[in-house]
Amino acid sequence: MLLLVGVVSLVRLVASQAVHSGPDVVLPPTSGQSGYVQPGERLEQLLSAQGEALLRGDEQGWLAPLDPDDAQLREAYRSQFRTLRALRVSSWQARPVVRPLLKRGEETSTDVTVAYCLAVPKCPPARFVGPEAPQLTQELTVRWGPDEQTVTITGSRAAERDRYGxxxxxxxxxxxxxxxxxxxxxxxxxxxxxxxxxxxxxxxxxxxxxxxxxxxxxxxxxxxxxxxxxxxxxxxxxxxxxxxxxxxxxxxxxxxxxxxxxxxxxxxxxxxxxxxxxxxxxxxxxxxxxxDDILGSIHQWLVEGIAEYIQWGGRPPARAQLTEVRAHLRGGQWRGSIQLPRLASTSSDAEARVFYLMNHLTMTCVADRHGEAKLFRWWYAMVSEGSANYEPATRESLGESFAALDRACVSHLRRAVG
Structure with missing residues (x-):
């Protein structure tokens, strides 16, 4: 559903650009639009200049489009400028999702998409669909006038529904x-x-x-x-x-x-x-x-297991840490596979510890059997799968079936827990 909305918005944007590719013009009066204008390229130029000011460290240029009488708005932007500069902002591209209709002397709201990079020397391209650079949607309040060349930002807040997160x-x-x-x-x-x-x-x-x-x-x-x-x-x-x-x-x-x-x-x-x-x-x-959410749910046991393995430098958990795992196994709650079901956001701390430790043991098992290099090769092949069918990735990376690996690592886990 979100993708469909994005595609519709993109079509509207392209259509708007096709009609208003030149200087700002006054639209012919139509029903409900008498006295309105399309700000056209002017708003885009304003946002582009603001982004360029941020990247070159020009605080006054960053603040220039803001309402000079709104001290709170200017202070919020000033604080954000200093934070972004300290975080090594390397790219900032802002443009309206759809060029808004504005009435001179009055305010209106418009959504703006911002693509940016922090501490990344070579920022990937900003794409409307399937973004590579991180993006967000900001709702700006803007005022057009008193003359045709003046656009002022009078308000800014996170969009109510930000498709990017x-x-x-x-x-x-x-x-x-x-x-x-x-x-x-x-x-x-x-x-x-x-x-x-x-x-x-x-x-x-x-x-x-x-x-x-x-x-x-x-x-x-x-x-x-x-x-x-x-x-x-x-x-x-x-x-x-x-x-x-x-x-x-x-x-x-x-x-x-x-x-x-x-x-x-x-x-x-x-x-x-x-x-x-x-x-x-x-x-x-x-x-x-x-x-993304798919990777964090379907492959959660892999995602957390490899992070635990890295956290402990490839060392297995100490036996003293495994008391809760031992109770879990003896309590009959485990279905006897290394492929653990997803941990719920409302799970208890004890359930989370058991989940992390068991997945850690699985990663040490694979490393012991095949070496660290093959562990990571197998891991990336596994999480690249769009489903929980791990057979092809395991055979290709480790030369054995997933069922065989599962049996071996279940035995490894039982021995480690005792």
Whole structure:
């Protein structure tokens, strides 16, 4: 349904451009449109110039289209400018979804699509359908006039229905403090700045471990991993506050650029816990950039299993960690396969721990049988499948059937748990 809406909007946009490809014109009066004009290229030029100002570090140019009398709006844009610059914004393309009809001297709302990149030197192209660069939809309120060349932005908010994902994104929040390390950029919410230096240090250390697995898997590692430190309020609001109840952190997709990481700092008891969590989330960044809902549901056991494997540097879980797994197996709740059913967002913390540990054991089993290089080759072949039919990928990558691998790793898991 969303794709259909997007296609319809695209057709309307193309039609509008075909009719109004030249300078701004006054439309012939029609029913209900007397006195209205198509702003045409002027609004697009305004947004393009604003994006160029952002990229060259021109704060006044970024603020230029805004209502000079709206101090709150200008401060919000000023804060966003400084955050985006600190996050190494490398691309910013904004244009109306459909050119709006405006009446001189009055305000109207229009949706604007923004394609952008953060800390990505070569930003992929922005596409309306199947976007490669991350995108969002912003609802702008604009005023046309007093003359034909003047367009003023008088309001801005997240579109009520943003087809590109939940809002607000962490970097849209005001008041972030940003610090850069060798391999990470970390942005802290106002209440989490005391742990900013700790997070930068832990992030750099985590990246040094995770980068090795990225290269082993033949993946291009990010120039910088981007991490947002959330307080309790931000955790409940960033990206709609939809993280599972058992989650302490997550990596969210940013088009086909590397995913960004959000950490719930209240769950990070010490530096060791933060370091371990960042290894796991960076594992998601290098394995499934742009993870979507299908990948996170059909292949969740694989997605979390490989991140656990990376988190612990290929080491299996210690036997002392497996008490809950042992109880789970003895309680008859397991169906006896490495292909575990999806973990629900409302699952308990104990259920989540069992799920993660069992998938971790599965990945160590495959690595023990076939080596790390084949583990990652098999893993990528598996998650590339559009269904849960893992037979072709397993035979091609490992030279055995999925049924044989399943039996072997079930035995491995039982021995490890004891």
């Amino acid at each position: 939940s809002r607000p994104l962490p970097w849209e929040d005001g008041g972030l403090t940003v610090r850069e390390g060798r391999r990470v950029i970390v942005a802290a919410a106002p209440g989490e700045t005391e742990r900013l230096a700790e997070a930068v240090s832990a992030g750099d250390q985590a990246a040094s471990v995770v980068d090795r697995y990225g290269r082993l898997a033949g993946r291009e590692v990010p120039e910088r991993y981007i991490v947002f430190l959330a307080g309790a309020g931000e955790w409940r609001t960033w990206r709609g506050g939809t993280a599972p109840e058992w989650a302490a952190a997550y990596a969210y997709g940013a088009g086909k650029t590397p995913s960004n990481v959000v950490v719930q700092m209240a769950e990070m008891r010490d530096r060791a816990g933060l370091l371990s969590t960042l290894r796991h989330e960076f594992g998601h960044v290098i394995t499934v950039p742009g993870t």
